[in-house]
Amino acid sequence: MIRTVTSSLPSFKTIMFTSGLNILLADVAASSTDRHTRNSAGKTSLVEIIHFLLGSDAGKSSLFKHDALFKHSFSVEFLLGGRWVSASRSGSREDVVTVSAADAAAIGIPIPVSLFGPEEGDQIDIAVDTWKKILGAAWFGLPLETDGTQFDAKGAPTFRAMIGYFARRRKSGGLDTIEKTSSDQQPGSWQVTLSYLLGLNWHVARSFQDLRDRKRTVEALSKAVKGGELGQIFGTTAEIRPELARAEERIAILRARAESFEVHDSYRELADRAAWLKDRAGEITFALAEAQAAADYLTKSLQQESPPAYADVERLYAAAGIELPDVALRRFDDVKAFQASVASNRRQYLQEQVTDLADRQRDLAKELESVAGERTTLLQTLDGKGAFEDLLRLREELGEQVSRVETLRSKLQHAALLENNRAEMKAEAADLELRLQKSFEEAEEAIKRATVLVDHAITALYDDRTGNLIIEASRSGPRFRIDIQGGGNKGGIDMMKLFCFDATMLQIASERFTPGPQVLIHDSHLFDGVDSRQVARALNYGRVVVGDVGAQYIVALNSDEFDQANSSSSLDLTQFLNPVRLADDEDGGLFGFRFDLE
Numbered sequence: 001m002i003r004t005v006t007s008s009l010p011s012f013k014t015i016m017f018t019s020g021l022n023i024l025l026a027d028v029a030a031s032s033t034d035r036h037t038r039n040s041a042g043k044t045s046l047v048e049i050i051h052f053l054l055g056s057d058a059g060k061s062s063l064f065k066h067d068a069l070f071k072h073s074f075s076v077e078f079l080l081g082g083r084w085v086s087a088s089r090s091g092s093r094e095d096v097v098t099v100s101a102a103d104a105a106a107i108g109i110p111i112p113v114s115l116f117g118p119e120e121g122d123q124i125d126i127a128v129d130t131w132k133k134i135l136g137a138a139w140f141g142l143p144l145e146t147d148g149t150q151f152d153a154k155g156a157p158t159f160r161a162m163i164g165y166f167a168r169r170r171k172s173g174g175l176d177t178i179e180k181t182s183s184d185q186q187p188g189s190w191q192v193t194l195s196y197l198l199g200l201n202w203h204v205a206r207s208f209q210d211l212r213d214r215k216r217t218v219e220a221l222s223k224a225v226k227g228g229e230l231g232q233i234f235g236t237t238a239e240i241r242p243e244l245a246r247a248e249e250r251i252a253i254l255r256a257r258a259e260s261f262e263v264h265d266s267y268r269e270l271a272d273r274a275a276w277l278k279d280r281a282g283e284i285t286f287a288l289a290e291a292q293a294a295a296d297y298l299t300k301s302l303q304q305e306s307p308p309a310y311a312d313v314e315r316l317y318a319a320a321g322i323e324l325p326d327v328a329l330r331r332f333d334d335v336k337a338f339q340a341s342v343a344s345n346r347r348q349y350l351q352e353q354v355t356d357l358a359d360r361q362r363d364l365a366k367e368l369e370s371v372a373g374e375r376t377t378l379l380q381t382l383d384g385k386g387a388f389e390d391l392l393r394l395r396e397e398l399g400e401q402v403s404r405v406e407t408l409r410s411k412l413q414h415a416a417l418l419e420n421n422r423a424e425m426k427a428e429a430a431d432l433e434l435r436l437q438k439s440f441e442e443a444e445e446a447i448k449r450a451t452v453l454v455d456h457a458i459t460a461l462y463d464d465r466t467g468n469l470i471i472e473a474s475r476s477g478p479r480f481r482i483d484i485q486g487g488g489n490k491g492g493i494d495m496m497k498l499f500c501f502d503a504t505m506l507q508i509a510s511e512r513f514t515p516g517p518q519v520l521i522h523d524s525h526l527f528d529g530v531d532s533r534q535v536a537r538a539l540n541y542g543r544v545v546v547g548d549v550g551a552q553y554i555v556a557l558n559s560d561e562f563d564q565a566n567s568s569s570s571l572d573l574t575q576f577l578n579p580v581r582l583a584d585d586e587d588g589g590l591f592g593f594r595f596d597l598e
Contacts, residue, residue, distance in 0.1 A: 011592025042590025043556035064091030208477035
């Protein structure tokens with residue numbers, strides 16, 4: 001429960017609260033616009049101040065790192081362990097919270113020796129982490145010393161994770177869903193936190209987070225297996241094994257060749273000679289073919305060679321009744337003799353050409369035999385031997401293949417691990433779901449209590465709608481949601497789901513923890529889009545709830561929203577108004593001046 005919020009900033013408007021319903025109003029000037037880059041009346045900033053004093057982080061963009069506020073401290077006075085304790089913190093000293101020595105002693109904080117016997121005005125600094133442990137112990141039953149306890153493990157419930165359900169922060173996304181108090185809150189956080197607050201088995205919920213962490217590791221390993229030269233080709237054991245077998249066989253072949261390899265001093269010269277002999281054998285073979293073709297042609301020409309037929313010339317003329325003179329006959333005889341001589345000479349020439357070709361063929365055949373023989377001898381000499389450079393290349397290829405095999409073996413091992421882990425995690429997820437269902441059966445009374453309280457809240461808000469709190473087991477862990485007829489479009493009904501859930505959480509915390517946080521805080525954004533009748537009913541129901549559990553409900557509203565709600569209320573709500581009234585003009589806001597925000 002909170003009594004005062006103040007600051008060292010002279011213009012800051014100190015606000016005091018009482019038990020029960022507290023409504024803080026902010027007037028909206030006629031000239032105001034919705035400018036998110038400037039602080040306005042300060043309704044949302046009030047929630048941020050309270051969280052800052054309850055140990056929230058203060059990053060570079062934090063309100064408390066702004067030049068206008070950086071050196072100023074903010075203070076809150078709240079009920080802690082049956083005592084009203086005042087705590088201060090500033091952006092310039094964000095790592096500590098300052099309390100009086102008397103308060104520190106009263107709540108069990110060790111006092112430095114220099115402050116032995118503290119006086120009323122003495123102040124001491126407490127590390128923020130220690131401060132959060134103190135608050136967690138006082139309000140939510142967490143141990144002050146977590147070492148060696150179940151709360152020492154990763155993912156255990158923490159004060160900061162729980163307090164967000166009692167003072168939701170719009171800037172962090174706390175008004176988006178009932179189960180999350182910030183948009184970046186991971187399932188492991190809200191599942192464990194809500195399980196703890198509602199009295200369920202939070203250890204099972206944490207086991208789901210352990211499983212998610214393992215899945216992330218497997219996914220990272222999967223990316224590693226798919227990366228590199230072979231990543232796009234080989235991904236499963238079935239794909240990798242045959243390629244590994246081929247690579248290992250290649251290594252055996254290369255290793256055998258390397259072990260039997262002999263370096264020949266004149267290998268390069270002999271290899272060049274063998275290559276030349278191969279080329280020469282090809283040239284001789286071609287020349288033999290040409291010689292054979294020429295010989296065949298000349299032989300055929302020789303067989304077809306015959307003298308011209310002149311013997312019938314005289315008979316031809318006689319038949320024609322023409323007598324050839326002796327001179328003409330002598331000329332024919334001369335021509336005949338000449339043609340015979342020519343024919344004889346041609347036959348002799350052709351015969352000589354055929355003979356020359358036959359000699360050339362014999363010479364070529366002999367040379368071919370010699371060339372082939374020499375090449376065969378060289379190849380036999382070089383068989384199993386090579387130049388030193390060849391040996392180096394052989395060993396280099398062997399090394400490359402060995403490296404490839406090692407890569408494949410590693411990929412095979414990782415792929416097998418991946419496949420085994422995936423199979424194991426599927427089985428583990430199913431087993432966890434069964435464990436969760438069993439834990440819900442064991443916590444039936446706690447679930448029933450939360451369900452009934454949500455029913456009461458919905459009934460108080462709506463005459464014509466019904467709804468339910470749904471707590472169910474799934475493969476991804478516990479799920480929490482509220483169903484109200486007509487909801488689901490981020491309208492007023494969805495905002496009222498948050499109200500019903502938060503009111504329920506306050507009641508359960510008051511029952512489970514003594515005394516619990518004893519405070520519920522909402523700013524006007526929770527009522528965006530909500531009908532004025534439901535706003536009025538929510539304020540009245542919140543008043544009844546905090547009255548029953550001895551707590552307080554702090555609500556920051558715009559004055560026009562309050563007026564509409566009050567006109568719809570059966571009870572005059574003006575009696576619960578805070579005497580401080582904010583405005584969004586230059587000096588009417590919470591800080592007393594306006595300044596630009598990041």
